[in-house]
Amino acid sequence: MQLNVKFFASLSEQTGLKEVTIDAVKAATVMDVWNQATTNMPMPENTLCAINMAYARPDDSINDGDEIAFFPPVTGG
Amino acid sequence: MTAVLRNEPFDPWHELARVEASLDKGKHGACASFVGTMRDFNLGDDIHSMSLEHYPEMTQRFLDNICDQALQRWQLSHCLIIHRFGEIKPGEPIVLTAAWSGHRAEAFEACRFLIEELKARAPFWKKETTATGKRWVHDSADK
Numbered sequence: 570m571q572l573n574v575k576f577f578a579s580l581s582e583q584t585g586l587k588e589v590t591i592d593a594v595k596a597a598t599v600m601d602v603w604n605q606a607t608t609n610m611p612m613p614e615n616t617l618c619a620i621n622m623a624y625a626r627p628d629d630s631i632n633d634g635d636e637i638a639f640f641p642p643v644t645g646g
Numbered sequence: 647m648t649a650v651l652r653n654e655p656f657d658p659w660h661e662l663a664r665v666e667a668s669l670d671k672g673k674h675g676a677c678a679s680f681v682g683t684m685r686d687f688n689l690g691d692d693i694h695s696m697s698l699e700h701y702p703e704m705t706q707r708f709l710d711n712i713c714d715q716a717l718q719r720w721q722l723s724h725c726l727i728i729h730r731f732g733e734i735k736p737g738e739p740i741v742l743t744a745a746w747s748g749h750r751a752e753a754f755e756a757c758r759f760l761i762e763e764l765k766a767r768a769p770f771w772k773k774e775t776t777a778t779g780k781r782w783v784h785d786s787a788d789k
Contacts, residue, residue, distance in 0.1 A: 578699050578771035579782045614662070622704035624767070638701060644783045645729065645770025646682050646741050646761060 570596065570633040574606045577640035584610060585641075600627040607618045615642050620634070647717055647725050649709035653702070653732040658742040665726055671747060674723040679744035680751035680761045686736035688783070691776045698731045698740070701769040705729075712763045716745065719759070720752040727760055729771070 570593045576586045584607050594603050599618045603610075618625045619638040631637060648665075658681045666677065686693050709727050716725050723746040730740050741764065747754035772783040 575701070577701055577769070578773070581724075600741035614788065619701075619704060621769070622701070627701050638704070640769060641771065641782070642784070643765075643767060643769055644772045644785070645768045 570594070570631075571597070571634045572602060572631065572634070574602060575636065575638040577638065579586070579641050580613065580616065580639050597630060598627065599625055599629050599631060603639060604629060606614060612639075613641070616640070617642065638646065647713040647722075649706065649713050649727040650729075651702070651706060651709075652728060652730050655729055655738050656730070656742075658739050660781055661726070661728055662744060664722060664748070665744070669723055670682070674746045675748050676750040676753040677744060677746045678750065680744065682715055682738055682741040682761070683739050684734050684736050684768055685740045688774060691774075693736060693774045693776060697735070697773045697775075697780075698734055699773065700731045700772045705731075705769050705770045708768050709764065712760055712768075715763075716756045720736040720747060720756045722747045722752065725756060725760065727764065729764070729768070729770070748765060756767070 572593050574590050575592055576584050581587050586641055589606055589635050591606055593605055602614055609619050617640050662679055684696055688717040712727050726744045728742045743752045743757055743760035773780055
């Protein structure tokens with residue numbers, strides 16, 4: 570299962586990742602994707618997740634071709 | 647309804663006048679707007695500049711969505727969001743939200759809804775430059 574994974578802002582700096590494509594053989598949830606992409610780095614508290622540009626939870630299921638994103642709390646406006 | 651992301655300075659008053667001129671005359675009786683401008687201070691420090699990162703496709707989709715919600719919830723003639731990204735200097739506008747309606751109550755409520763939803767959930771992240779370096783802004787809960 571091919572997934573496009575994006576990291577933004579301070580999470581991009583902490584993980585050293587910006588955008589990666591992973592072959593998620595065993596990934597079933599957003600949390601699994603985090604663990605595989607970051608090689609099991611602990612997920613910082615308050616991390617927000619999105620599937621295909623819609624807010625999601627770490628235990629939400631993923632599908633082939635999904636774009637998964639991780640980012641810190643937002644500070645726009 | 648329009649939601650626009652800009653990577654260069656904009657004049658919110660000109661943008662409001664441009665929309666006002668484009669609307670049918672006499673069809674609305676109120677326009678409420680909010681303009682957020684970059685401060686040169688935060689948390690006791692002088693701020694020299696700010697970089698505003700966003701998640702382009704999701705941010706556009708989110709802003710379009712809250713405009714749609716506002717139009718469904720209130721009787722509006724039009725609503726507008728303009729938001730900066732990229733490098734921003736103190737004094738420059740960061741965000742404009744505006745709503746046009748028949749009466750002031752709906753315009754005020756819709757305008758407030760747009761800015762509060764945007765601040766709570768739109769995927770933007772501010773990074774400030776101070777005299778001692780750069781730092782991420784962690785809290786947008788200030789009112």
